[in-house]
Amino acid sequence: MSSSPALSARARRLALLVVGLCWLAVLFDGLDMFIYGSVLPHMLETKALGITPGQAGDLGSYATFGMLIGALTAGTIADRIGRKKLMVGCVTLFSLASALCAVSGGVAVFGLGRTLAGVGLGGLLPTAISMVSDYARGGRAALTVGVLMTAHHAGGILSAYVAKWLVEPVGWRSAFWVCVVPLLFVPVLAKMLPESLSFLVAKGRTEEARALAGRYEVELPDTTGRKTATDRWDALRGLFRGGAWSQTLLYWLASFGGLLLVYGVATWLPTLMRGEGYNLGSALTFVVLFNLGGIVGMLIAGRAADRFGAPRISAIWFALTAVGVFLLSVRMPLGVTFLVVFLTGVFLNSAQTMIYATVSLRATPDSRATAVGWTSGMGRFGAVFGPWLGGQLLAEGHGDWGFTAFALAGVSSMVFIGIAALRATGRPADDKARQELVTTG
Template structure:
């Protein structure tokens, strides 16, 4: 076996473990974010579980996890560019698992709410970190594809939560479902300790060049030239985002994520209710949600392949337009088959688009600001995740009906498409560019894909 073949095999093995462990982590994140909704009817109906809970309190408790996600994402952004991606991943796999286990042991509403908030911190930190980690190991022509695989773990975890709730609730109760969410500390964390490497690019960005070189050789990773200074100069983390080169793009990318998560949480919360009000029976509720999320997973993967060729920005703008069109169609009297197709496409344009946004953001920033950039978009976007369900609730509570909610969501998607098109092209330097040969027609297309 030649040295180049051995290096390629080491690189493939490293990418496999990075992508696999990151995906599994986000599957459990998606599980956590959805499992509360599956047990809420039990908590509302049976005061013997945690005490009497009103619907208003139930909704507030649901938001505690989202606030925790915001805190966790911003904390990971502050620390991830300073202490490394691997440490953040390992710490928060344990944090998240302990949070789920502690929540399973709670006996009153206050303790349960605190448990949800603490668990959310771990969720947010993982969501904000895996994008930076994957971007720094993925080959240039596969970055959007691998990010899509990893972030599709979130809707996949949601599907898993819904299915396990149906199958296991009678056998293990709601506490047992939370213990399932605590499994990463025994099933995933030990494997991550053994198999998850630190990013050589991050080590190099911190001036630890000998360690970076040694780790790059062991993992088969190529270290690009560091002779050019990346955007943000010598600033690291959030301070780099405030520089002239990155300030305006950071605002626009945050707005894109805000819109994507507003649509994601708004639809996941209100789609069953709205469709039920439009004369579809309750039996269709799970079907519509499954179609929405499966459409996001499959369509998001297909869109990520396109993004690796045409550029993520162009594809995100297109999928936002797809969301605007299909959301405007959902109130129409469509045949059931056409309606399900429209819901699937809406899943691509909302949840699937958010997956693509994470990929775009992960590849937009230089190494020294990457964790902060992803954390900013995950954290600020989470505010959209809080606003989305509120918009639906206000419109429906005001008697305006689900039709108006769909039109409002469609307008948000259309505005987000325009915002996406205004994002400046990513400034790439020798530090960030992969080492690839130029072609007769100019630079290899992989070098220009991240910010188009």
């Protein structure tokens, strides 16, 4: 799209169309991601499928392991078949996988369903981010990505209400049937979402790209600077040259702790709060407040980083997150607990974003995408470990240690990102990197 701020009415309509469709797709992504944590207290209480606390943690990790596979393969697949087809395929996959969970008669089939859902979820988010970034020009890419990520947390809020309204009267399977509803959205997405202009030009489909650009009065993107596979591997090697290796590893460790915290809390928050003595209704209200905090945090994180610096905000955010998560293990008046959960959501859900912003700031322009992508990928191992850790603690009768363990993960990320920032030398090559905030997906 044209870099000119004076976009035509047709160009604005195209941007709104793409962002709107991607927002709905990410909403369904968030619903499917958070639904397991929302129904888990009921499943454990009723011994659904014979699930034990240890198995529940494993099942939570299956989805995040699937997300790791989906995230790492999404770019390669999108380069082959196109971003639009990949998005359609991802929504179809996680919807059908939810149907498999709904009809499962045992833990093995349910686990397969969650793993397949994770693959779809992990592939959708980076593809949707790339899609909206492709059509959001005029210096608004960061804002557009921030708006897109509010859909993920809106899906988390929706999952709590689905569980609250359906699980007790109808049963846990009903929640997963709701997650099949996005299949109805697939034909709409396939018909109305335009293909990425960058993909069309890169594949030599220039006539199709010109027709789309002409219809909406936008400019064709310049793809002459696209990296080859060899260039991308060279950029990865560059992250370890000289003294850069220690900084790279510190960023990866910080990302590991951050995503361990994000997905550990997202999976186990309702169950751990039930263990603290709150009823199911209150436990699900915590999910709503946590994700409302995530929406607010996503909208303020960029401004804070622009003013005070992304590394500093990242360290402070993780410190505040650790305090908030630890306080959840302390019995407090309900109103105070609601406030702590909300504020923890504000800081936790944007603390990881600040890691990506820091990496983006410190990387050179030609290696920035590689640096951020691999930092995200290494962090996904933490996303797998977090749900498993919570399940093991609960299985051993140490559920009250869950919040403490997650708080320690926040402290570790604070330390790693702080050391990495102190060791960094030189100024970022491009100050506009401050605007390039990437989300936690």
